[in-house]
Amino acid sequence: MDKSNDFLTLVKAAWHHKYLIIIVALVAGIVSFLITGLLPKEYDAITVFSVEDDSAISQYQQMLGVAAGTLGNLIPSGNGQVGTYEEILKSRVFLQKALNSIGLNLSVAEIDELRKDHIEITIRKSGAIAICVSSRDPIYAQKVAQAMADYFVSEEQHYFRNSSLKKLDFLEDQTQKNLAELEMAEQRLTEMGNEFQSTRPEEQIEMALTKIARYEVLLGETKIAINEINVQLSELDEQLVDMEPTQEIQRTVTTNPIIRSLEQQLVSLEGELAEAQAKYTDAHPVVIEIKEKIESVKKLMSDQSEEVISARVEGANTVYRALMQSYLTLKAELSASLARVNKINEMIAEEEKKLVGLPEKELEYSRALRDAKVAEELYLLMLKDLESTRVVSESESGVIRIIEPAIVPYRHARPSRAINTVVAAFLAGLISVIWAYFRDVYGPAPSQFHKSKTFTA
Structure with missing residues (x-):
């Protein structure tokens, strides 16, 4: 019952001061509208790219092998891996190379600010990946967004093409x-002649x-596959040898305290020098000493850095982690292939026991016939694989497509005048309604409220 009375009192107070409330709201809205127009504008430039479906990626991986280069190892095989894309696209190394490709040389601090506060990576319902770069300069935002997408695509094409060429050589x-x-x-x-060509071995043999x-x-x-795996492992070893498993993801830069201390000493000495020169000549020992x-x-100041890193946060190196995952996968495949070789050798030895007792010349001819057949099948198999790989190496396409290039935004995204x-x-x-309630209920002249015109619902 009390709550109902309080609400009714609030409504009456609002109605009683309705014109004041409306005027205050209008003034606040107008002031906000004007102030928002004076604030710096933020522009969003967006570029969208898509990754071919799993079957396309699997086809590339089957054609080119597991280790398809640094970026090839990082391409996720599915549309739900936006976290991996975000790690790659917002990594300091990737951003630095992408920006350098368009002539922008930013410091580490500027790159960290850019990737932390001005870049957003999102995945759309269709599975496409969107890069959004915000900046007060619309042209700069467009250049950075497009540079990121272009560099990502070019690196993907480079590594896939490079890997296909390596496999082609192999x-x-x-x-x-x-x-x-x-x-x-x-x-x-x-060379064995026609002596045994007309001889047909027994059915069991x-x-x-x-x-x-x-x-x-x-x-x-299997041996060819082992050779290929060993080649890929060697390539990964070369890439991993100089790569750190962790990387710096955030740093805090502060003024060097030694520099500040030396500056204070310098100011003090300059004061002493001024006093000494007022008393003595420049040849005086006191002046010379100062x-x-x-x-x-x-000299000490010149040897010190103006800024020092006071705090550093390290995290897993995305590229190292992906390469190491490929390395471990290849190691597992190598172990499985070696085990398969041993098993096949055992089966061959078991079958060769059945040939014991054949005349030496007939056995020699049978082996020559078998070797020729095996060599022919392996040659045809490698020839087919070679032609398929040559088709891929000559292709200019990749698994990443830019479907929406970044354009210079003509309308700012923030701040929004309407929302503000x-x-x-x-x-x-x-606030005016609340003020009116307390003004009429607890104000110094509550009687005025009761003398006012009665509110009718």
């Missing part, structure tokens, strides 16, 4: 080796030879 070399082995196997088979040939094809494929002290202090005006008017009106 496959060309491996194909030539397989071709040489095939020619040697065929030459050996030809023929089955064993077929199995051995199939196993040796698998063995050859001048020497001044030169000594100046409405908020100021609302708060002023609310």
